[in-house]
Amino acid sequence: MSVLDIPLRKILQLFYAEQKLRRSILKNDIRLDLKKEAGGTRSQGGEFYLPFWSDVKKAHF
Secondary structure (H helix, E strand, C coil): CCHHHCCHHHHHHHHHCCHHHHHHHHHHHHHHHHHHHCCCCCCCCCCCHHHHHHHHHHCCC
């Protein structure tokens, strides 16, 4: 998360969070930035469609 383009939601979340939660949020953001710099993405979500369609095909409709 760049300081130049931080979303308002993130700023408010950090301002009103307790110290322990604020630290956790910042550490997670730093970890995601380092992952992106290493050639990955900041995405935390998993793949939805591949497992979904695999299950559909197994159901033999």
